[in-house]
Amino acid sequence: MNIVVCIKQVPDSSEVRINPETNTLIRDGVPTIINPYDMHAIEAGLQLKEMTKGKVTVITMGPPQAESALREAIAMGADDAALLSDRSFAGADTWATAFTISRAIAKIGADIIICGKQAIDGDTAQVGPEMAEFLDIPHIAYVKKIEDVKPDSIKVQRMMDEGYDIVESSLPVLLTVVRELNQPRLPSLKGKMAAKKAEIKKLGHKELGIDEKDTGLKGSPTQVKNIFAPEARGERKILSGNIEEQVNQLAEELKQLKCL
Amino acid sequence: MPIIVDRDKCTGCETCVSVCPFDAIKIKDDGKAFINEYCQMCMACLSACPEGAIIEIKEEGAPASYQPSDYKGVWVFAEQREGSIAAVSLELLGAGRRLADELKTELSAVLFGASEKDANELIKWGADTVYHSGNAAFEKFNDEPYSRLLVNLIKEYKPAIVLAGATPIGRSFIPRVAARLRTGLTADCTSLGIDKDTGNLLQVRPAFGGNIMATILCPNHRPQIATVRPRVMKKTEYNPEKKGKIIPVRAENLSCRTKVTDTVKETSESRFNLQEADIIIAGGRGLGDAKGFNLLFELAEILEGSIAASRAAVDEGWIQYSHQVGQTGKTVCPKIYIACGISGAVQHLVGMQSSDIIIAINKNPEAPIFNVATYGIVGDLFEALPLLIKKLKEIKG
Numbered sequence: 001m002n003i004v005v006c007i008k009q010v011p012d013s014s015e016v017r018i019n020p021e022t023n024t025l026i027r028d029g030v031p032t033i034i035n036p037y038d039m040h041a042i043e044a045g046l047q048l049k050e051m052t053k054g055k056v057t058v059i060t061m062g063p064p065q066a067e068s069a070l071r072e073a074i075a076m077g078a079d080d081a082a083l084l085s086d087r088s089f090a091g092a093d094t095w096a097t098a099f100t101i102s103r104a105i106a107k108i109g110a111d112i113i114i115c116g117k118q119a120i121d122g123d124t125a126q127v128g129p130e131m132a133e134f135l136d137i138p139h140i141a142y143v144k145k146i147e148d149v150k151p152d153s154i155k156v157q158r159m160m161d162e163g164y165d166i167v168e169s170s171l172p173v174l175l176t177v178v179r180e181l182n183q184p185r186l187p188s189l190k191g192k193m194a195a196k197k198a199e200i201k202k203l204g205h206k207e208l209g210i211d212e213k214d215t216g217l218k219g220s221p222t223q224v225k226n227i228f229a230p231e232a233r234g235e236r237k238i239l240s241g242n243i244e245e246q247v248n249q250l251a252e253e254l255k256q257l258k259c260l
Numbered sequence: 261m262p263i264i265v266d267r268d269k270c271t272g273c274e275t276c277v278s279v280c281p282f283d284a285i286k287i288k289d290d291g292k293a294f295i296n297e298y299c300q301m302c303m304a305c306l307s308a309c310p311e312g313a314i315i316e317i318k319e320e321g322a323p324a325s326y327q328p329s330d331y332k333g334v335w336v337f338a339e340q341r342e343g344s345i346a347a348v349s350l351e352l353l354g355a356g357r358r359l360a361d362e363l364k365t366e367l368s369a370v371l372f373g374a375s376e377k378d379a380n381e382l383i384k385w386g387a388d389t390v391y392h393s394g395n396a397a398f399e400k401f402n403d404e405p406y407s408r409l410l411v412n413l414i415k416e417y418k419p420a421i422v423l424a425g426a427t428p429i430g431r432s433f434i435p436r437v438a439a440r441l442r443t444g445l446t447a448d449c450t451s452l453g454i455d456k457d458t459g460n461l462l463q464v465r466p467a468f469g470g471n472i473m474a475t476i477l478c479p480n481h482r483p484q485i486a487t488v489r490p491r492v493m494k495k496t497e498y499n500p501e502k503k504g505k506i507i508p509v510r511a512e513n514l515s516c517r518t519k520v521t522d523t524v525k526e527t528s529e530s531r532f533n534l535q536e537a538d539i540i541i542a543g544g545r546g547l548g549d550a551k552g553f554n555l556l557f558e559l560a561e562i563l564e565g566s567i568a569a570s571r572a573a574v575d576e577g578w579i580q581y582s583h584q585v586g587q588t589g590k591t592v593c594p595k596i597y598i599a600c601g602i603s604g605a606v607q608h609l610v611g612m613q614s615s616d617i618i619i620a621i622n623k624n625p626e627a628p629i630f631n632v633a634t635y636g637i638v639g640d641l642f643e644a645l646p647l648l649i650k651k652l653k654e655i656k657g
Contacts, residue, residue: 094435235634243640
């Protein structure tokens with residue numbers, strides 16, 4: 001079974017701030033990591049590989065330094081990797097990103113495609129389902145458990161607001177996964193050796209056979225008009241006295257707020 | 261390339277080098293900045309340059325794929341779950357009504373599943389027209405028939421704006437609609453407006469876990485599609501007299517390669533849907549063990565709130581993952597969020613800091629949760645919570 005896992009290298013978002021005076025990102029020396037949800041996607045891919053004697057290919061789209069994320073995935077046990085990198089890919093929104101990656105997946109061939117539910121920098125959760133549409137295959141989002149895999153079908157649990165659905169799908173299929181699915185493994189020594197030696201394919205718009213007008217900023221229907229810092233939180237009310245007095249004030253405030 | 265350095269103005273001050281998040285700017289031997297292939301066009305350097313030497317060359321965006329005059333009206337995708345309309349759909353009708361009035365156009369709702377009576381309710385909540393399919397195939401949510409039918413309707417009726425809830429359902433199938441229609445989709449918006457000059461939809465959304473806000477436009481493609489975060493938009497007034505049109509929609513031959521064989525409710529307590537909760541009571545490591553949540557459940561009972569947890573409490577196995585709020589859990593914005601024994605790591609704060617009022621109870625006065633709290637009690641939660649429960653019971657009588 002051919003399994004393709006899509007990953008993204010992201011800044012450790014908790015450290016990203018905006019300079020309120022200049023309205024620019026402050027990311028001095030912020031380390032990059034594999035998007036946390038994608039770690040679970042890699043683990044899911046590796047488990048499926050072990051169950052089906054399959055092959056896992058990891059792909060990412062990003063600047064040249066995103067190669068290190070792919071090597072990390074190989075160290076965990078992925079067999080192959082491809083880096084989609086091209087100056088014309090820069091500035092892509094979800095439409096252009098999904099279009100570009102889906103072309104690469106079509107070229108590689110896949111029975112199961114796995115993505116993290118969203119990336120922690122953009123938080124859109126859109127690229128996975130958009131890719132499924134471009135590939136004309138079904139998708140299941142928010143997968144929290146894989147119950148069964150057969151050569152031509154899969155059965156999973158999909159998280160919903162108030163519980164979960166059991167969903168079956170034919171293959172090929174695209175899954176987006178949540179953290180509850182599994183615990184990502186650590187790289188093995190053998191894996192680290194493999195990661196060092198691995199040759200990583202680099203694919204640009206020419207190799208993918210796509211027009212530059214459909215990639216990157218040019219291919220993106222949406223545009224970022226501006227970025228700004230979120231409004232500071234409103235007023236703070238100090239509670240005073242011993243704990244009982246503080247609690248009583250709080251209870252009165254809750255009453256005022258009509259919470260009871 | 262759209263971002264270039266004006267070599268005459270560049271003084272080699274290196275300001276841009278340090279603001280570039282992608283390590284894409286180097287000072288070359290000639291003492292001038294150079295932007296290399298790592299550039300992701302985030303524009304961070306543009307306003308940072310004290311000389312104004314870094315400029316964006318405007319390139320044509322994706323060519324217009326539409327005649328602007330062909331696309332009119334605001335649509336709301338009204339989500340139903342097991343036949344009842346989701347609260348977020350009514351909020352979207354409120355937001356859609358305001359946008360439609362500003363654009364002097366019609367507001368329509370799209371309803372797949374549920375009954376004609378429900379469709380009629382959508383009119384009273386603000387819709388002028390409802391496109392409704394009562395087909396039993398929509399009872400359970402499957403992405404393919406939902407997206408296929410919505411694509412067909414959009415192609416036929418050409419709305420300018422389409423809004424859907426940023427719920428597990430909306431965020432799953434709406435991307436397929438945008439991909440198929442070759443148009444833009446903005447995720448999880450928290451504010452919407454109309455650009456006075458162009459009539460384009462201004463879509464404001466948080467990024468980087470809420471540390472940054474961005475305004476997104478979709479100028480050259482239609483419709484402009486956005487998913488909108490539950491609980492941020494206000495409903496309009498319910499008008500029982502309001503009349504509108506219900507247009508029945510045929511839904512046949514919609515292929516579907518997925519099948520929902522079962523729906524499981526996780527009924528650890530009655531009020532569960534965190535994203536629609538008015539009041540949330542959350543517990544963290546400070547609860548000590550699973551039993552600590554009993555106090556929270558008691559408080560939740562009095563306040564009619566829902567229970568949430570920090571990652572620490574979930575990792576300890578005290579409560580299910582579905583209660584987790586934060587970067588790797590849910591994002592919530594209730595009216596009141598009561599954080600008990602939660603220190604407030606950034607990963608937790610990004611999931612709840614847009615709550616209207618935050619109440620923090622923590623032993624450690626230095627805990628970062630107090631930085632975002634409206635009310636803070638520094639003290640032992642095992643002392644404070646029983647007192648609070650007692651006092652609230654007294655008030656309630």
